[in-house]
């Protein structure tokens with residue numbers, strides 16, 4: 001059900017409107033914002049939704065909001081459609097082989113973390129891109145991490 005919801009969410013999503021664009025502008029510096037806007041419209045929309053949930057739970061926690069807005073940037077530049085994304089998730093969970101493109105999609109965590117570190121985004125942002133949806137690495141506040149993970153769920 002979760003995957004189906006995500007699939008239709010991806011197909012039907014619109015890129016952020018003016019209010020959400022302002023929200024992004026207010027929370028990201030220029031190099032980090034450039035990575036945000038390089039995402040597909042659907043991924044931008046997903047990231048804003050996650051960030052709005054985080055801000056609802058934690059208030060204006062700028063580091064956590066930045067992490068939410070940027071956690072999936074590693075997916076940008078991987079030319080893969082909604083069906084293949086869902087399929088990659090299923091194949092990966094089953095331990096079955098997948099195409100090179102699907103592998104790049106699956107490996108978006110390390111790719112995104114590298115892009116974010118290069119752009120000078122914050123440590124929580126880099127860590128969440130790298131380790132989500134897994135547990136937090138040492139030195140990261142577990143409450144913020146749990147909030148981010150649940151908002152992304």
Ligand SMILES: [Fe+2]
Nearest residue numbers: 046071072152
């Ligand atoms: Fe996500």
